[in-house]
Amino acid sequence: MKKPVSRILVINDEKLVLKELIKGLNAAAKSLENPLGISFIGVTTAHESLQAIEADGDIQAVVVDDTLYTLKNAEKGSRSLQMTALELVQKINRFRPELNIYILIAQEQEDEVVDALFSETVDGYFYREERDYRGMYRILNAQLQEKARTPFYDQLKNYVLMAKDAWHTPGHSSGDSLRDSPWTNDFYEFFGEHIFRADLSVSVPMLDSLMEPTGVIAEAQKIAAKAFGARRTFFATNGTSTANKVIFQTLLAPGEKLLLDRNCHKSVHHGVVLSGAHPIYLDSSVNKKFSVYGPVPKQTLLNAIEKHPDARVLILTNCTYDGLRYDLSPIIQAAHAKGIKVIIDEAWYGFARFHPAFRPTALEAGADYATQSTHKVLSAFSQSSMIHVNDPDFNEHLFRENFNMHTSTSPQYSMIASLDVARKQAMLEGYKLLSRTLELAKEVRMQINSTGVFRVLELPDLLPDEVKHDNIQLDPTKVTVDISRCGYTVEELIQELFERYNIQVEKSTFNTLTLLFTIGTTRSKVSRLYDALMRIAREGRAPRRLYQSPQIPYFTDLKYLPRDAFYCGGELMPLLDEQEQENTHLTGRVCADQITPYPPGIPVLVPGQTITQDVIHYLVCMLRSQKRVEVHGIVYDGYLPCLRLLTLPEEKGLKKLVK
Numbered sequence: 001m002k003k004p005v006s007r008i009l010v011i012n013d014e015k016l017v018l019k020e021l022i023k024g025l026n027a028a029a030k031s032l033e034n035p036l037g038i039s040f041i042g043v044t045t046a047h048e049s050l051q052a053i054e055a056d057g058d059i060q061a062v063v064v065d066d067t068l069y070t071l072k073n074a075e076k077g078s079r080s081l082q083m084t085a086l087e088l089v090q091k092i093n094r095f096r097p098e099l100n101i102y103i104l105i106a107q108e109q110e111d112e113v114v115d116a117l118f119s120e121t122v123d124g125y126f127y128r129e130e131r132d133y134r135g136m137y138r139i140l141n142a143q144l145q146e147k148a149r150t151p152f153y154d155q156l157k158n159y160v161l162m163a164k165d166a167w168h169t170p171g172h173s174s175g176d177s178l179r180d181s182p183w184t185n186d187f188y189e190f191f192g193e194h195i196f197r198a199d200l201s202v203s204v205p206m207l208d209s210l211m212e213p214t215g216v217i218a219e220a221q222k223i224a225a226k227a228f229g230a231r232r233t234f235f236a237t238n239g240t241s242t243a244n245k246v247i248f249q250t251l252l253a254p255g256e257k258l259l260l261d262r263n264c265h266k267s268v269h270h271g272v273v274l275s276g277a278h279p280i281y282l283d284s285s286v287n288k289k290f291s292v293y294g295p296v297p298k299q300t301l302l303n304a305i306e307k308h309p310d311a312r313v314l315i316l317t318n319c320t321y322d323g324l325r326y327d328l329s330p331i332i333q334a335a336h337a338k339g340i341k342v343i344i345d346e347a348w349y350g351f352a353r354f355h356p357a358f359r360p361t362a363l364e365a366g367a368d369y370a371t372q373s374t375h376k377v378l379s380a381f382s383q384s385s386m387i388h389v390n391d392p393d394f395n396e397h398l399f400r401e402n403f404n405m406h407t408s409t410s411p412q413y414s415m416i417a418s419l420d421v422a423r424k425q426a427m428l429e430g431y432k433l434l435s436r437t438l439e440l441a442k443e444v445r446m447q448i449n450s451t452g453v454f455r456v457l458e459l460p461d462l463l464p465d466e467v468k469h470d471n472i473q474l475d476p477t478k479v480t481v482d483i484s485r486c487g488y489t490v491e492e493l494i495q496e497l498f499e500r501y502n503i504q505v506e507k508s509t510f511n512t513l514t515l516l517f518t519i520g521t522t523r524s525k526v527s528r529l530y531d532a533l534m535r536i537a538r539e540g541r542a543p544r545r546l547y548q549s550p551q552i553p554y555f556t557d558l559k560y561l562p563r564d565a566f567y568c569g570g571e572l573m574p575l576l577d578e579q580e581q582e583n584t585h586l587t588g589r590v591c592a593d594q595i596t597p598y599p600p601g602i603p604v605l606v607p608g609q610t611i612t613q614d615v616i617h618y619l620v621c622m623l624r625s626q627k628r629v630e631v632h633g634i635v636y637d638g639y640l641p642c643l644r645l646l647t648l649p650e651e652k653g654l655k656k657l658v659k
């Protein structure tokens with residue numbers, strides 16, 4: 001098993017003092033217990049220290065001298081101040097907030113230095129003159145051990161090793177029901193004994209309770225909050241789909257207004273129905289050339305905030321599935337100025353805190369809540385997500401009630417353990433792994449472009465016109481490739497990559513493929529991808545005609561609250577009339593369901609929305625499309641695709657929404 005390597009950087013401007021410090025600290029590290037592989041390195045300038053922190057992903061902590069000078073004139077012995085400890089701490093913290101920072105101070109300056117650094121993220125102080133290297137080492141080692149701790153996972157492992165007899169759920173009883181069965185033992189063998197032994201339940205008190213954590217889950221969440229820069233963090237074992245609904249129900253009472261991107265994930269739209277909120281849908285920008293739906297234009301957002309100061313909440317997705325990132329701070333500031341809470345769905349961006357190339361995160365930009373699918377982009381099991389809270393008005397009791405309303409009373413413990421471990425990894429090697437991921441993504445971009453047939457789309461290609469001046473950035477780990485010149489349709493290409501080259505991609509549009517780079521992307525996967533695309537390019541096929549699906553019509557009119565509409569019994573009406581033409585009787589009627597073609601996954605109708613001719617035309621095109629498109633929400637009456645509508649008497653009984 002590979003052993004960890006941890007370097008601690010000491011910054012002191014006096015060469016001899018520095019040499020002595022490094023020697024003393026390394027001697028202490030050698031003579032004392034050192035499970036994290038700690039060693040000390042030194043630099044004499046602030047500039048070098050920042051370079052080292054950038055280049056060396058194994059640096060886990062820094063010890064900064066409180067004042068760093070450079071010699072101006074060696075003969076006269078005059079010196080100038082390079083940087084105060086405060087400035088340096090701020091720089092380090094902006095670059096890598098996960099690093100522990102200690103300050104070396106002189107006893108006589110103690111008050112001054114501690115006062116200046118009081119509000120900064122400093123973990124502690126050492127007196128320079130004490131030269132207690134073993135004491136310093138012990139403290140630094142203990143700090144790193146704290147970050148490396150995984151309270152829930154450790155306890156789960158301990159419990160499994162204790163080999164208690166199970167007289168409780170789950171029914172497989174540590175796998176004993178499966179292991180010796182001739183019918184099912186292959187299932188046991190395939191997954192391995194620990195999956196079953198660690199599949200435990202709330203009957204084991206030493207493993208705490210996800211619904212009322214006070215022990216190891218509470219501890220794990222507390223460390224996660226620190227790592228992600230949140231006041232509070234909660235682990236969710238039903239994905240970000242549930243995390244979004246929990247926050248909606250916490251913040252929104254029936255009828256309260258909510259501003260939301262229409263392109264938000266369907267869980268957000270389900271949250272609207274569950275909470276009974278009054279949604280104000282904002283149309284996303286669209287890049288027509290590549291059928292990519294982007295952020296909501298900044299001006300649309302600012303106008304909506306201005307027009308609906310009575311809104312309780314604004315929710316946006318950052319980054320989008322295609323990696324487009326808002327300039328969040330000014331939007332959040334405008335929302336906060338009207339007292340609107342901001343939720344950012346960071347399902348695709350849970351790693352961002354751990355590399356400056358991706359920051360600011362939603363919380364750093366001032367968001368009140370961020371939901372993250374840790375499982376999508378870090379090393380957690382599927383469905384394992386985190387909810388981060390920075391809302392100064394957080395109502396923990398209400399949150400807990402809603403969390404428990406949505407959480408299974410039998411959560412999967414390996415998922416909770418995986419969140420604990422994913423946090424540890426992100427904190428201790430996230431920077432290093434993300435640096436490698438960025439490098440690989442950069443390399444792939446060049447390789448793909450060098451095929452002469454495939455081309456990676458960069459920010460200017462992807463940006464819809466409406467958001468060209470909104471300071472949008474691109475997350476380079478989402479690599480979207482224009483495939484229009486390769487001679488395959490996108491479906492054929494996906495199949496070719498899958499069957500001939502064993503490659504499964506993340507998603508596609510009619511003329512693009514998107515590849516997702518994560519901390520698990522390896523160099524050999526990259527070379528296999530390059531090899532496959534190069535071989536396909538060399539086939540030299542003539543470009544195919546690619547059929548683009550029509551663009552989603554702009555949002556029409558919301559006549560009733562989605563929840564009121566959804567809970568009507570309704571009636572079915574076919575999308576096509578007897579002549580197989582678009583059914584014009586649907587026009588002007590109100591839909592009772594959410595109708596979402598997938599892809600792109602944006603609801604074309606939500607409950608309570610008025611149906612127009614454009615909407616009918618779009619849905620019929622989708623159903624007739626050569627490309628297989630799922631249209632969620634369509635009801636089949638025999639072979640007839642239908643919409644569920646509010647009956648006219650039902651409409652009469654409902655309160656119309658005031659515009």
Ligand SMILES: Cc1ncc(COP(=O)(O)O)c(C=O)c1O
Nearest residue numbers: 239240241265317345347373385
């Ligand atoms: C923007 C967005 N939010 C939320 C979700 C739901 O996340 P989860 O799969 O963790 O439930 C997804 C899933 O694709 C998503 O794309």
